[in-house]
Amino acid sequence: MTDWSAYAKGILRAEMLRKGMSYADLVTALAQNGVKESEANLRNKVSRGSFTAAFLFECMDAMGVKTLHL
Template identity: 55%
Template structure:
């Protein structure tokens, strides 16, 4: 999934982020767990496996 596609999917759930901001946020690793959960929700993830 591209950053542009993620931005589109986030927009459908009311999270406004542009492609460049997503790129910076994710590459820096500077995001909250809440943001991670929003991304997972936006892409339709139903399971999260942590080993």
């Protein structure tokens, strides 16, 4: 059985690493798109893997990710 939360968390972390972005960088990028998150809240969301698909897409957009390979 697939742990989808861990899978989503892994995708987000991998893209952050690929883009060379820290959590602070992602918070700044999200804020530029009108998404307000604190760094601590973002870390907790990602750590738990408890975020919506919409939030994952907001993060991908903020990082400039246009294509995901699943």
